[in-house]
Amino acid sequence: MAGLWRCILAVVMLMCVYLWDSAEAVGGAKSRPRPQRRPPKKPKITPIDQTQPEQDIDIERMLGTWYLLNTASKCSYLVNHGTKVEPTVITIARTATSNETLSVSTKTRHNHQCWEILQVYHLTSVPGRLTLKGSAPEQNIEIVIGDTDYNSYAIMYYQKQGKITMKLYGKSVDNLSEPLLTKFEELAAKQNLQRAYHFPFPTYSHCGDVDRDHVITQTEEAMRSTLLRMLAALVCVLAACADVMPVKDFNLEKVAGKWYMVGFATNAQWFVNHKATMKMGTAFLTPTDVEDLDLSYSNLNTDGSCWRMTHLAKKTDTPGRFTFHSQTWNNDNDMRIVDVVYDEYALVHTIKTKNGVSEVLNKLYSRTPDTSAVLQEKFSQFSLETGVLAENIVMLPKNGECPDA
Missing domain, CATH: 2.40.128.20 (Calycin beta-barrel core domain)
Incomplete structure (x- = not known):
């Protein structure tokens, strides 16, 4: 009989130990450190995000006519035809319908004919940073006025799909001094645009008035078809040039x-x-x-x-x-x-x-x-x-x- 009681006592003790361990496990769950939440993904930083606009840029002083003097770009057209670029001039003005946009006119030649392209740049919350909207957000071109003295030169950055194009503009065709060219080359080198990718533009024989048949507005369907068919060079001249990327979700x-x-x-x-x-x-x-x-x-x-x-x-x-x-x-x-x-x-x-x-x-x-x-x-x-x-x-x-x- 004593042996039976000893067996019962042993079983009771084992059950107590088990229940104690279970309680410890349940209680211990409260003391375990909670799994930490994954930190939110940092926003992707693109090259132009690291390019600061000219401090306290005064957009009003950027209005007017600017002559394109030099371009730094890996655009395929410029790489293949950089010696055949034509004189190009832009005119920046306020739009009549909104204080948040700028009207930009680009005049250049193609096959000895003057063309004018009309575009709208959108101001952003960052002074000196603009957006040229594409057909989809990923087609937008981000623009930064990187350096300017307003009176003689402006260095501007254009980014499309993560690729940078830089342009040097002058208020006159005689403003390309050696120190200014050196500054442009040094800034371009920081964007991995060495001198092999620099394309000086002619500073003579710019277009004047353009007849209506050769004016293209970006919002028109003609901007898409005519521009790409006839004015391949302007894909680079007008803004930025994106690298050619493989198709998404490629299946080998x-x-x-x-x-x-x-x-x-x-x-x-x-x-x-x-x-x-x-x-x-x-x-x-x-x-x-x-x-x-x-x-x-x-x-x-x-x-x-x-x-x-x-x-x-x-x-x-x-x-x-x-x-x-x-x-x-x-x-x-x-x-x-x-x-x-x-x-x-x-x-x-x-x-x-x-x-x-x-x-x-x-x-x-x-x-x-x-x-x-x-x-x-x-x-x-x-x-x-x-x-x-x-x-x-x-x-x-x-x-x-x-x-x-």
């Missing part, structure tokens, strides 16, 4: 397979010399196990032989962007797939660099040899935006195919 597996190379656009001399005889070819894109992209091209020659070329395009940290070195052409290639409908077409933008000189090559790939007029127009418009001359945008004629290698 879906881009695999056979494509027809139906469109070609570049100002490279080799293409200019041979574009009249070039015909459609094929490309096979094959993803590798490490998410690189094997590129295999073939083109049937007129004599029945086949021209073939292969590259291994290495992936980058940005999906849809690849790099490779061409042994055939001895150049470095930065390739971006900028628009794609995987079962229809792909628009590929490549920057080719050799001996420090870069050229743009745009290709239009199609799953079939036939392309719609809408797709051809899309390719042409994109190529104009990236600085390719209209005469160097070619839709290739159909061709036979090479047999499998």
Whole structure:
């Protein structure tokens, strides 16, 4: 009997210990440190956020006419045609309908014809910082008046999609002194815009009055079509130039397979010399196990032989962007797939660099040899935006195919 009571007592003690531990656990939950909340994400700082406007900027003193003297930019058009820029002048005025906006007129030449572009800059809560609104917030251009004495010069920063363009304006064409040019170059260098990306503008023969047929208002649909078709240079001259980015949510597996190379656009001399005889070819894109992209091209020659070329395009940290070195052409290639409908077409933008000189090559790939007029127009418009001359945008004629290698 005594043994039975000892067993019962042992069980009771174990239950007490268990209940005590449970109570401690429950009570201990109160004493545990609460999980700390994640700190809120810091707002993304863009280059222009680190560029302070001229202190206590007086926007009224910025009104009037300014001559564009120099531009620092990596805009594709300027890189390819920087020696062909035209005299450009802007006039800043108050708008009649609002105290929160400025009217900006830009006059320049294209094909010996004077054009005037009318835009509206919006004032912000920060004196000296303005916004040129695009079709969507991500297309806005942020502007900062970085340095000015109001009477002779103004240095302005323009940012679109995180890329900076700088411009040096003068109140007259004779204001470009050596110290001022040095100041501009030093400020540009801080934005990683070395002298190779500086483009001085002519200071003579500026446009006067412009007839109404050659005045474009930004809000008009003509601003979108006419400007991009006929005035590719003004994409850089008017404001900022954004880097060409790959398509969002790029899918490597879906881009695999056979494509027809139906469109070609570049100002490279080799293409200019041979574009009249070039015909459609094929490309096979094959993803590798490490998410690189094997590129295999073939083109049937007129004599029945086949021209073939292969590259291994290495992936980058940005999906849809690849790099490779061409042994055939001895150049470095930065390739971006900028628009794609995987079962229809792909628009590929490549920057080719050799001996420090870069050229743009745009290709239009199609799953079939036939392309719609809408797709051809899309390719042409994109190529104009990236600085390719209209005469160097070619839709290739159909061709036979090479047999499998």
